Amino acid sequence: MSSPPMIDGAFARWLASRAGQALLDLRTEMGFADAGALKSAGDKVSHDLIRTELAKWRPGDAVLSEEDEGSRLAWAAEVNTGALSRLNADRVWIVDPLDGTREFSEEGRSDWAVHVALWARNAPSPHGLIAGAVGLPAQDRVLGTDYPPAYPPMTVEAAAAGERKIRLAASRSRPPVFLTDLAEDVGAHLVPMGSAGAKIAAVVTGEVDAYIHAGGQYEWDSAAPIAVATATGLHASRIDGSALKYNEADPRLPDLLVCREDLATRLLAALQKHSG
Ligand SMILES: Nc1ncnc2c1ncn2[C@@H]1O[C@H](COP(=O)(O)O)[C@@H](OP(=O)(O)O)[C@H]1O
């Protein structure tokens, strides 16, 4: 097999594509009769593939993957000394081998993703992400920072209509409790969808205008899609407007807002009112 691309952004795309193909193959092989078994196998197959390729092609870099043992624990010397390597590293791959595991196990659904992001200590942006790719295998596409998608277009109808109903993506299974009231307040309709990566990809492609999450998530759920969203020029922040930060000692990153720039002020004001 030929070597993967040298440039990190293209390498992230290559890796997300490889893992995505393995996940599609697994769905075909196993079928959907045993959702639990398919979910576990999906997490494992993708994690093992990504871990193996990173060890082979980027041996000097640290890795934070959802499927690593103890990944959810905040770093503390007495519980997980392994995490220290990523906190001292100059480059850390932040990986969610299968985001939207639940949707992956449901026949016909395409809202699940593979996330591969690279954080660097000397990055110019506050989030520290210098490359990323979001594989959407069942949509037959990969979004990446190597070829950042164009800023989502405003449709002719929407531009002509002036104010229009905001399309707001939210978790299918765990939407923030305040979201219905917020949506009513700003004139938005909710678009339920699985996977943080698929939802942020939907903002990037213009299928929705915004994605709001609160109540719990981890760095790997958003790192790669946030790398892509910010590379396109979209707004991305915590719901209080502060910067999203990655490779922190505590990997919990419980809330975020990703939206078109022209909606950010309005949605942050609504979040301040409703999420407190
Ligand atoms: N309250 C919560 N606490 C922890 N993780 C959460 C969460 N709500 C959503 N997530 C995680 O965020 C990802 C997208 O969730 P959703 O599809 O509900 O929007 C999922 O990742 P995984 O599928 O990788 O576990 C899910 O586990």
Ligand SMILES: [Mg+2]
């Ligand atoms: Mg996830």
